[in-house]
Each structure stands twice: as C-alpha cells, then as structure tokens.
Amino acid sequence: GCTKSEDGGTPSTSGTEGAQVVASNSAPAGPSCTLQQYGAAKLDLKNAVVGFSQSEKEANPFRIAETQSIRDEAARQGVKQLLVTNAQSQLSKQIADIQDMLNQGAQFLIVAPLNSDGLEPALQAAAAKKVPVLTIDRKINSKSCKDYLAFLGSNFVEQGKRAADAMIKVTGGTGKVAILLGSSGNNVTTDRTNGFVDQAKAKAPGLQIVAQQTGEFARDKGQQVMEQLLSSNPEITAVYAENDEMALGAVTAIKAANRKPGQDIKIVSIDGTRNAVQAIVDGTINAVIESNPRFGPLAFKTALDFYNGTAIPENVIIEDREYDSANAQSSLGSAY
Amino acid sequence: MAATTPKGVVLETHEVSKRFPGVLALDRVSMSVGPGEVHALVGENGAGKSTLIKVLTGVYRADGGEVRYRGAPVSFGRPLDAQHAGISTIYQEVNLVPLMSVARNLFLGREPRRVGLIDVARMNREASETLERYGINVDVTRPLRSISLGAQQMVALARAVAVGAHGDTARVLVMDEPTSSLEPREVETLFRVVRDLSAQGIAVVYVSHRLDELYELCQRVTVLRDGRVVHTGPIKGLDRLTLVSHMLGRDLVQVERDGVTGFGDHGEATSAEPLLHVDGLRKRHVLDGVSFTVRPGEVTGLGGLLGSGRSETAKAIVGALPLDDGSVTVGGRTLRRLSPAASLREGIALLPEDRKAEGIIPDLSVRENIVLAAMPRLARAGIVTRRRQDRIVRTFMERLRIKASSPEQRVAELSGGNQQKVLLARWLCLEPRLLLLDEPTRGIDVGAKAEVQKLIDELARDGLAVVLISSDLEELVEGADRVVVLRAGAVVGELAGDDVSEHAIMAAIAQEAADD
Amino acid sequence: MTELAVAAKRPVARYVQDYGVYGAVAVLLLFNAFFTDNFLQVSNLRTQLVQVAPVVIVALGMALVIGGEGVDLSVGSVMALAAAVIPLYLGFGVWPAVLMALVAGAVAGLVNGSLVAVVGLQPIVATLALLVAGRGLALVIADGQLKQIRNADLLALGEGGVLGLPLIAAVLAVVVGFVVHRTTYGRQLVAIGGNRPAAQLAGLPVKRVLIVTYVLCGVFAALAGVLATARLTASDPSAVGNLMELSAITAVVVGGTPLTGGRIRVLGTVAGALLMQLLRATLIQHGLPDSTAQMVQAAVILVAVYVARQRRTR
C-alpha cells in the first residue's frame, strides 16, 4: 500500500549466529530415553507430518523467533507437512490444539507448553497414538520418556540466578532493588523470581529488595509500575526486570523521572531481544541474560537423533548467553 | 344495586401519607372498604389514586399513617405479601411479561404441576378456557405482546381474579383504571366479573375516569384531590356535577358552564382538498388494504373493535410499521420511504397508544420530553438553546395544565394522565399539519379530557388535519366529523356528518360481521 | 409558574449518591497524603494524571456509548489498531500519522455502530467480535513486532507534563460535557438510551445518532492509542490497551452512569477513572501483592458503585 514507515525493514532473524548450543556443563546426569524405551515407531522425518503447538501469540520477539525458527528448520529438513497452532495463552486451547493436530495426522509433536501443569490430557492423547512429544522452552511436570520425550530449553531458575549475579556485578553488591515481575500465576515468573531472590540473598546481603510488582511481561505495564515505584521509593538504585519488555518500559519511566537509566538506576533483565541489547549499547540497560528462542535446529536434531536410535537425555539444557556493555555491540547482530 | 353501607371493614387506610421528592402525593388519606362493596376511587390526574393503591399493596411504604387489613395493622413489604394475604391487584399500566406466552402470564407463579414439573398442556388448556370466559379467544401459546393492549388488560384481569380465587383467602380486588383500554363489550364482561366477585363478598377498589361506570358499578366513592380526601360517601344520590366539582375543586356553576365533554358543535364538512391519501395499506395478518383520505380542518375518526388494526394503520402512516404494500400521499406527493423522521418532516405526528413503551423517555425531564421531537428546530447549529425551549415548555405546561413540581421533574414521576399530556405537548409544539391521535384521552381525568377534546376541536378549526382513534364511542361520535370504520384490517364503512352516531358505527361493524 | 419553579427538595442520600465518587476520590487522596511517602510530590501527582489520561479519554467515549444503552468492548483493540497504524505513516510526518490512526478508530467505530444500529446486533456481541479481531488485525499490520518510535514530534505528545496528556483529557471532558448537555446530538443520544422505541417514534435519527456515537468512541480510543504510543515511545499493538474495556466501563459506572442508558455523567466518569487510578497507585506504592490488590479493587468497586446506586422510591 501507500504506507510509509519511519525506518526500514525489521531485523531478520535468519542466520546461524546466535544459534542454540547445548550447555556443556549440564551433562546428562539424569535418565535418558531411546526409541525403544519410549515405544514409538520409527519414522522418517522427511516424509512425516510434524506438529508445533505454540503457547502464546506471536506478538513478542521471543515467540516470533521461536515459531519462525521451527518453521525454517522444518523447511530445511524437508518435512512433508508442518502443522502450526497457537494457543493464544489459553491452556484449554493448547490441549485442543494438540488433539486437533493429532487428529490431523501429526506424527511428531513439538510443544511449547503454556504452563508446567495441566497438559496431561493432550499428552495422553499423544501417547495413545504413540506420537512422541518434544517440549521446548518451558519444562512440564510430567514423566520424561513416558508422558513426553524430553525437554529442550533454558533453566529459568538458573536465569534468575545469573541475573542476580549480573546485578551484583553492576551494582557492586549493594543497592535497593525493585523487581518487575512477570504475569502472576506463571511458572516463568515464579522461577525467575526465586532464582534471583535466592541468589541475591546468598551472595550479596547488601542488595535489598524494596519492591516487587507485576508488570505482566508487557512494556506499558512495566513503564506504569516503574513510574509508581519511582514516586513512592525514590531511593531505588536498581531494577531487575523479568523480561526485556518491562525493562525497556522501566527505561522510559526512569528517563521521564529525570534519572539516568543505566547509571543512576542499574537495570538487569532477561531475554536478549535486539531492542534490549541495543539499550545496553546505548547505556540504558546494564546487562541482559539471554533466553534463546531459536529452538528449530536443536529440536529437529534431537528428533533425528531419537529416530536414529541415540539415547536422548531427559533435559537438554541450552546455554544462554549473557550480554553486557563489553559484548553488546558485537553481539547485536545475533540478538533476536 | 342497593347503596347499602357495608357492615364491617376489610381494608382501610388511616391517615396515610406518602411523600415523593417535591410532592406530597398522599396527605393523611383515610378510606375504607367492606366485604362485597365496590368502592370507587376517583380524582384528577395526579390526585394520588395510583399511589394510594401502591401503598395498599406493598409497592410503596407509607411515610405516615397506617394500613389496616381485617382489623389489624399491616405493612406489606412486597406485592407478594399482599397477594398472599388475599389482596390482588391490577395496576394502572399493564404489568405482565410481554415476551412470555399468554398462558404462562396467566399462570405465572401458580402453574399447575405434575410430579413437580409444570403441566404445560393442562396450563394451556385451562388458560384458553379461562380467557374464553372473558371473551378473549386467542392462541394462548403466543407471546403476550402479540395481542392488543385491551386483550392484555383482560388477561391481567383474569389473572388477578384467578389469583384471588386461588385458595379461599381472597378478600380484596384492587383495580386501577382497568377499563381504559377496553371495548364496550369487554367492559361488560369486566362488570359481570366484578359483580360476581362482589356477590361473593369480595371487596373491590375501583379506579376509573369514566363516570358512567362508577354509577353503574360502585356503591361508595372516595374523591381525592391533591392527595387529600375531599369527599367520601355513597354514590347513589350524588349528583354527577357535584362529583365532578369535587374532583376539580371548582364550583358547580363553572363546571356546568364548561360541560363535561369538550367538543363543540360539528363544523360544516370541509370541502378542502384532502391532505392525506392512504391507499391500500397491506401487511400480512394485520392490515388488509386500508384506504381513506383526511382533509385539513377536519377530524377523521377511526372506529372499530380491538385488534381491528387502527393502531397499526396509524403506525403504518408514519412509517413505524413496515408495510408489504400500499402508499401514503401527503399534499399530493407520494412519500417514498416511510419513517417517523421523514413523516415528521412532512408535518405528520403520531401520538402513540402505549405511552410507557413508546411514548415517554422516563429518565428525562418534563421539559426534555416535551421538546424532544422539536429539538433540532429549537437548536442553533446543533446547540440547544434553553430560552426558546423554556418558553415553549411553559406555554404548553400552562395550556394543558400539566401537573409537575417543575419542568425539570423526571417524567416517570408524573401520574399517568400527566404523562399523556406531556406527550400531547411534544406533538403540538411541532405545529404539525396532520396529527394522528391514538387514544389521546386514555387515562385522562374528566377535566383534562374535556380540555384535550376542546384542543382537538380548536386545532381542527385552525386548519389542522386530525385522525382520532378512540375506543370511547361517545368521544368518537362527538369529536369526529367523519368516521372510517375498520374491521380485521380493512375499511368496512365510512360515516360523515349527521350519519355519525354510536349506533351507526356499531351497525357498520356488525353488518359486516353478519355478511361473513 | 412559581410552584413549578420551586426546586424539588433532595434528601441527603441523593447527594451522597450523586457526589459519592468525588468524596471517595477525596478520601483516597487524604489517605495517601498521610500514609503514603512522597505522595504529595508534584512529580507523583503528575504521574497519576499522566497515567489516568488515556483511561479518561477512552472512558469518555465509553460513557457516550453506555448512555445510548450500548457498550463497546473493542476499545482496547482499537487502541492497538491505532498504535499499529502510526508507524506506517510516520514517514509523512506526525499529523498524517495521527490522522490515519484516528481514521482507523473511526472505521472501527463505524463497523461497531453499523452492526448495532443497522444490523441490530446486541452491543456486547457486536463489539466482542472487534475485540477479538481488532488486536489480531493490529498485529497483522505490525507484523507482530513492537516498533520503536523515534519521531520527536510524536514523542512530545507523550511528554509535556501536566500540560500534555492530562490537558488533552481535560479539554475532551469539557467538550464531551458540553456535547452531552448542550447539543441536539447529546440530548437525542440520552433520549435514545432512555427509551429507544419512543425515540424512534418521535422521529429521532436513531441510527445516525448511534453510529456517530460508536464512531466517536472509536476515535477517542484511537486517540488514547496514539497517546499511549507516544508515552511508551513505541508502537506495541500486542500490549497497548489490554483490558482497557474493563477499566473504561468501571470508570464510567463507578462515576454514576447507569449501564441501562439514558443518563450520562461526564464529570463522574472522570472522577471514576481517577478513583481507580489512585486506588491502583495506592496498592502499588504500598507494595501489596497482586492477590490482595485484586481483592481490594473488587471491594472498592462494589462499595463505590453501591454508594452511587440509583435508589428506587418505595
């Protein structure tokens, strides 16, 4: 159409830079899973119908990159048909989606669970049809190699801990911290909070948590809550935001209050979106712990390994990078 | 009908007062009614009749005084309590549920049951039987709103009587203007029922503006004026003019001079070109080719029984009822698309029959209700100017003697008759060329009725074309220069000049019926 | 006419009912003045006004719709639509972009209005459809991406302190108040909300008035979307205006406008929005957890509406 936007295209998410790497230190100590143990039939992925159940709308960089990565890799592997559904943040819809894909003949499922509990009916339906389910990005509370094949993704508690470490580094271990929580009732929120709080308590008693409020993982809510907190607690010197969007909202709020984000008030967040990494370059955010969404290659590799008879570890924990002022500029290209 | 003063008292009020914001609706009212007595409650619009009834039956709580029922003071919290105690009521506005079927309305709350569940077949059968006794012959499974107001009123009556007859606790029946939307035939039925009940020893409180009825039916009368009892006593021997002067608070001589009907002599039939041509209005099941003309300066009456399609004709003319076929021509121009807004631009106004559902905007003030349709004309560049409004409102409130605490009072708080006057004012201030009046005097007190009738006369004399729909044959005969008689959605006769008489109208209806 | 001129005497209860919201706002202000640190600072008050401004703007439109016996559930999605449209046209300059956003809101309102007034759908369902589809459309337009806004002129809209957003909201409130009480359109709208068949029979242009109302509501929502975008310094169609419909309806109803139509209280609506904003600020600044905060909000809504309820005479 005759539209004319301010700047050029959106950053591309392709390229191999920033690809997921399996964390080397998390060697599979736990049980692993083989084709036989799982009781699935052998399958040639090339001619298979693969289903991907996305949990939330593709309305933030993480979900966009995640879905795109699965699509790209499926195309690269020459999968016959890839079914993609989106639960739009409704658990019951995710169950329905998975069942619908099974009914449409999906032979292998990749699921990004919306919640750690509650997917059992869908998993049972898959088990009944002997369709393996690989879960990505969020771990579910079920039996691996029975209810589902394996988990592929980050450790959210670990992310919280690393955020605390980064916070200690940028603040020198003292300060008054405000936490911008994710949505209430969400496992990710819980894990990232616990990891941060525990680590901070253990490592830096000088870090005092003065406020915790939910910013619902959204930028505008993050901004609004930060504005309120700055009013009531002007002594805040640091912000831990449980995702980048809220951190960016906080940056705007801090600027509006005539303080300097990144200097007067240190900011650490989790995700590693391009906007956040850019903010590090600009000096408004101090550190970002990555949560890598590019699951495609690793997910299909895991699937191929599985069908080739290799034992798959219960948890394939990926290595998340960490951005700070030292590496932000150089890593900007590979952020999503 | 002996004017025996009843022994004993079933229901009485003692110095009951009720205040609404701005008005003292009841001022220490005392009245009583005994078993088997039919007691008339009369007064001008806004005198407090409906309020008294609502206090009696637990809709309102009195501010002062006391209601005594069977000798003991009572205070009903809800209508249900009054009903349980044996007082059943027909309120002024039809109070049934329009979307529910006739039968379900009739039996609501006391449906016949079998093994705990409603026996629908039996309920429908009994409903048909009951209504037939009241001369209503309808498919009782149809929604109530699909039958005419008059028929609905009869359903309400049947219900009230049945609720009363239910069990042997029934002692009082209260009726607030039950006949305002009834045909003579149905009024007869109603009287029969009332007499029956009275013979069974049930006390009846009866409100009506039709004086004939009172003399025919009631033994005693209580007259209210401005919330106070101004007269109470046996009706026999009470001179009609005296009664009216009690109601109006004017002296006898003046009442005598003004007369009770407001219509003057018939003017000579005008020979002016017709203003309105209605041609072949057709709507399935409702209108079957209605055609007639209306001349300026003339009052054209529409006569017919309930459900003959008079209201529908009026609505069709202003475009409020989608038609299958037919045309409306005004001043020689055939209207293309009929809609209320378009006909208003042509100078056609309709005073609707059902003022509660189609007339008043309850939450707006009297002023705003009056100027509602005229607002665009009174505004400058879309901005409302109060001064012009106030002038018009004041004029009409005076002219129609609308009784309100101020022009800013919510119209819902006015008495029924005064609401009707507000609606009349809404249309009159538009200075229309053609005025369609559907039951304009329903529920209006004698004084106001005469005024309205006089007004209609005046308007016609000033060259306005008026279509008058009325169930009151006397009004039709006195008021109309010409009467078009409808039956089952078709014109079956037209009477003009000296031919217009009650008898002729009925004959027209009856003759056609005999032809069937 | 002297007896008519005598104003109706109004009992105390009626005053509480009519002015209860303002009282509640005052109470909350007092509470915070004493018990919340730094509450009376200019910067904090400014924050509250700036944050409440978009809600006020949306609620004003909502008040019109509700006054006409309708409701518009799509306002949040319309905000998202406006936010998504802005970056597309920012290359032409601020005003064309803002204009296009408002046009998008007007079109959305036109759709709603037509579904309600012409097709005759019930407002809740008619606007529910756009609630679902609107945000989807916004995301399609924006390709699911949040876009950083760098246009200084647009960003200036979001700054400017009390003279920025709050001023716009205040001016709009005055305008809407005037429209409701002083224009034919406003009075006709209230009449239609009060009794639609009667208004129809009185020859009022019912369809036109209703469509205009929904269009206004859409434009107001779009304006709020523009301002929210300016304030956020980014176009974020996935989050902007989330659950705004509930905030706006709450503000309107807490402000004393009945959901049954036929009455519009403009100042009350502003006060209703302020009340909810102050409440939220209080809860956040006192660090209450989400669970408690939600329960407290529920209680306050109930009490506020209870106080402002329409008593029936009996």
Place this chain on the structure above:
Amino acid sequence: MTAVLTTGGRQLPVSRVARSERIAALAQRHGALAVLLLSTLVASLVFDSFATFDNLTGISIQSSFLVVVAVGMTFVIITGGIDLSVGSVFALGGVVAAWASQYGLAPALLAPLLVCGAVGLLNGLVVAYTGLAPFIVTLATLLGARGLLLAITDEGARTFLVPRDAAFLDLGRGTLLGFGYPVWIAVLLCVLGGVLLQRTRYGQGVYAIGGSEDAAALMGLPVARIKVLTYLLSGLLAGFAGALNAARLGSGVTILGVGMELDAIAAVVIGGTLLIGGAGTVSGTLCGVLLLGVIQNVINQIGNLTSSVQSVVSGAFLVVVVVTQSYLSRVRRLR
C-alpha cells in the same frame, strides 16, 4: 347492542398467524442449530480430517466445560443480568478441587462447589438486594475471585496436583461409548437446565424477571430470591466445570479461565438468548458452544495461520454467525 358486538367479535385468522409464527419461532430457537449443521457440513466437505470420530469426540470434550459454564450463564442472561465472574470462578473451582482431591472424591467435588457457590451467592445477594448493575458487580467478583485464587496459590507459584490414584481423576478422564464423562455430564446438565427453565416455577420466574422485572414483582414473584438462586447456580456450575476440568488436567492450573466469560456470553447469544433478557434456551446455548468449538477446529484445520490472523478469522466468523442468527430471528420480530 351488546349482543351484536359480542357475536360481531370475529377474531383474526389466529391459527394462520400462529402457524407462521411458530415456524419463525422454530427458526429462531434453532437458528444456532441450523448454522451449526451448516458449518459442520461445509467443514466435513472441505477438510478430510474433520468428520472423523476422533475429531468430533475431541470437539465435544473440549467444549464440555464451556457448556457447563454457559448453562449457568444462560440462566443469568435470561434474567436480564450477566455474570462476568465465571472465568475466574472456573479457575478457582479447579484450584480448590485439586487441593481438596488429596482428601478424597467427595471433598474434591464439594469444596469447589462450596467456595464457588459462595462467590455466586455473593453476586446474587448484591445484585438482588442492592439493585447494582450485574455487569459491575460480577466485574468486581471477577477480580476478587482471581485475587483469592492467587492468594491460595501463593501468588500463583503453587500448583496443586491431583494424586495419581485419586478416583476424582476418572471423572475427568473416563469415557463411555467413546465420549468422555465430562461430555455426558454436560449433556445431562443441559437437559436438567432445560427442564428447570421450561418446566418449573423457578424457571418461569427467571423468564418473567428478564421480560419485565417490575411486572414480575407486581405479579408477586419472589424476584430477589430468584435472582440470588440464579447467580448461585451460575457460580456453582462454573465451579463445578472448573473441578471437572481439574480432574481432566490432573492439577489445579492457575492461569485458566481468562476471558472465558466472553466465550460463554458469545455462546449464549449465538444460541439465540437475548442479552436484554426474557428469552432464550439451553439447547440454543449448547449449539452456540459447539459452534465456537467448530470454528476453532476449522481454524486449526486451515493450519498455518499466524496467531494474529487466527484472531481476525475468529472475529469475522463470530460476526457472520451472529448476523446469520439474527436474520433468522428477525423473521419473528417482524411477525
């Protein structure tokens, strides 16, 4: 004269009117069914995997919980009210049931009914005795119930699990003739709901209040009591649906039910119930829910739509369905 009038009172051809009206009424009552059948037919023709047993049972079980909630909503809407709290109450019911399931089957069923019944009762009492608008009252309890849920679950951090061996689990997972228990329960509740509405005095009262509350009061119906019962019923059904869902999921998930009230309202309205109250049926609501399920299924069958396009499509579907339905019922309104 009177005699003449009486015999002259020939009625309009009542039976003719009634018959055409009955057909129109049929179209209205079953408009949702007609649209449902039509879309099912089209979907079966277009998509191979639609009309399979698995898919149809899938749709039925997925819809069953919404059906239970929507039945309660139907009652509320017929009284002219609305219950926005059902989504939160649904989630609350699930959490409470999962927590209570460790104590056995009966507590797992009774505890949620108790808690959610209390919320419903609160709604009812406030609506009936203060005259506040149901929309705003239940909007408040929507928040309140969600807050309560968060408080119970430690701000959502705790998820109660149903013990693996609990009999309660069977309620959600067992099947009969290929259909899950929840489906049968939902159908049973629909039948009961229909009977309650059409064949009891309470049900008639529900219609009467919605048709004209003033009239209902003046006709001596216990208006307040009927309203309280209705909101109580809605709360109980929403809580029960939540419990049933917890039995199926095996845990008390905290994030459930957001926006469910809108789905329920949409289903009820698609089913031909008037939002202004006074008319509506449970069977229509059932069709409405199934229709939503079919739409969702079809969107998944189309496959490969992005989440945003999915929203646009389902919004558009909603309009088409409601407009079709409203035209079917228009026949009736014009008589």
